[in-house]
Amino acid sequence: xxxxxxxxxxxxVFAPLSLVSxxxxxxxxxxxxxxxxxxxxxxxxxxxxxxxxxxRAAPGPGALLATLIGWQAAGWLGALVxxxxxxxxxxxxxxxxxxxxxxxxxxxWHSAIEDGFxxxxxxxxxxxxxxxxxxxxxxxLAWGTAFxxxxxxxxxxxxxxxxxxxxxxxxxxxxxxxx
Amino acid sequence: xxxxxVDATEPRPPFSAGFAELxxxxxxxxxxxxxxxxxxxxxxxxxxxxxxxxETEFSSALALARIMPGVNIINLAVLIGHRLIxxxxxxxxxxxxxxGPSLIVIAAAILYRRFAGVTILDVALAGTAASAAGLLxxxxxxxxxxxxRRGLASSGRTAQGVGTIVIFAATFVLVGVxxxxxxxxxxxxxxxxxxxxxxxxRKASMERNDDGG
Numbered sequence: 001x002x003x004x005x006x007x008x009x010x011x012x013v014f015a016p017l018s019l020v021s022x023x024x025x026x027x028x029x030x031x032x033x034x035x036x037x038x039x040x041x042x043x044x045x046x047x048x049x050x051x052x053x054x055x056r057a058a059p060g061p062g063a064l065l066a067t068l069i070g071w072q073a074a075g076w077l078g079a080l081v082x083x084x085x086x087x088x089x090x091x092x093x094x095x096x097x098x099x100x101x102x103x104x105x106x107x108x109w110h111s112a113i114e115d116g117f118x119x120x121x122x123x124x125x126x127x128x129x130x131x132x133x134x135x136x137x138x139x140x141l142a143w144g145t146a147f148x149x150x151x152x153x154x155x156x157x158x159x160x161x162x163x164x165x166x167x168x169x170x171x172x173x174x175x176x177x178x179x
Numbered sequence: 180x181x182x183x184x185v186d187a188t189e190p191r192p193p194f195s196a197g198f199a200e201l202x203x204x205x206x207x208x209x210x211x212x213x214x215x216x217x218x219x220x221x222x223x224x225x226x227x228x229x230x231x232x233x234e235t236e237f238s239s240a241l242a243l244a245r246i247m248p249g250v251n252i253i254n255l256a257v258l259i260g261h262r263l264i265x266x267x268x269x270x271x272x273x274x275x276x277x278x279g280p281s282l283i284v285i286a287a288a289i290l291y292r293r294f295a296g297v298t299i300l301d302v303a304l305a306g307t308a309a310s311a312a313g314l315l316x317x318x319x320x321x322x323x324x325x326x327x328r329r330g331l332a333s334s335g336r337t338a339q340g341v342g343t344i345v346i347f348a349a350t351f352v353l354v355g356v357x358x359x360x361x362x363x364x365x366x367x368x369x370x371x372x373x374x375x376x377x378x379x380x381r382k383a384s385m386e387r388n389d390d391g392g
Binding site: 018019020021050051053054055056057058059060061063064067068071072076079083086087089090091093094095097098099101102108109111112113114115116117118119120121122123124125126127128129130131132133134141142143145146147148149150151152153154157160161162164165167168169170171172173176 | 209210211212217218219220223227234235236238239241242243244245247248249250252253254257258261262266269273276277279280281283284285287288291299302303304305306307308309310311312313314315316317318319320321322323326343344346347348349350351354355356358361365368369372373374375376377379
């Protein structure tokens with residue numbers, strides 16, 4: 001009985017967050033923290049920080065933080081309920097938009113929108129990288145590593161990014177060891 | 180099929196992938212994107228390696244994914260999956276990105292409880308995150324460079340070319356350096372950028388008509 005009440009509460013918290021997370025998962029991390037830590041006590045503040053770090057470092061979307069909170073609160077079923085509640089509603093909205101978007105492919109204003117978003121997307125990609133590097137006490141070593149990886153990637157675009165990632169992490173570790 | 184009508188208006192390389200192939204590809208993308216930056220891996224796999232999407236399609240999907248509600252990467256998966264094979268593609272792409280990584284992240288949380296505070300682990304995580312940011316910088320600089328080159332080369336349409344460069348730079352400075360919130364900033368810049376593309380595109384097509392006639 002207690003379990004199903006927790007699952008219902010997870011659903012009620014995360015489904016609306018899905019629809020207001022305009023600008024991406026991080027836009028609602030603050031609200032997620034408030035609900036999970038302060039209102040419902042599903043995780044402690046310390047646990048929330050740890051889960052955040054894990055979701056950033058592990059492969060896949062950083063928003064799997066939501067899934068981890070569900071798992072911490074109510075086990076595997078909690079993880080499943082939160083995943084459905086957090087990822088499905090917004091995906092339906094985007095899917096409906098995509099249907100209209102593709103129907104008008106080829107019209108003049110469709111191409112204008114596609115071309116018009118190109119410089120904005122490029123600016124946002126760079127901005128996202130800087131946001132990551134500014135957060136969480138990343139020092140000069142992190143900036144240096146990032147720029148080395150970026151330069152390597154531009155110089156040798158045909159190498160798989162995985163190689164650049166491994167070399168970058170090794171460089172960072174080496175730098176940490178000698179500095 | 181719905182996609183055949185789309186292909187008729189816009190020729191593209193022969194494309195045949197089913198639910199299973201798309202699910203496996205997006206699983207691979209999800210599982211290999213350590214430290215974030217999933218969009219870089221999608222770009223590598225779909226645009227650079229397979230040519231299933233062109234640069235403009237990918238960029239506009241990326242921008243649309245960012246201004247709609249929901250996690251950017253999941254939205255991008257919905258848009259790309261739908262573009263490639265419709266509803267089943269969108270479902271395959273999203274499931275691929277979520278199922279494998281969810282299991283890994285929960286396994287990681289279980290392990291982390293046991294090994295928290297081990298220095299080499301923390302250094303590896305921090306190094307991976309910094310490198311992932313570097314991949315993002317590489318991707319942004321590459322498409323930014325293309326915008327700047329094209330902008331400077333646009334003879335006869337200088338205002339549009341320079342305007343595009345300004346939009347690119349302004350987006351980066353406002354969101355990345357000054358840390359203004361993404362959605363209002365994009366909502367302010369998008370109309371300017373769309374107007375530039377609209378009038379530039381019309382002028383370009385008129386010039387083409389003049390050449391033809």
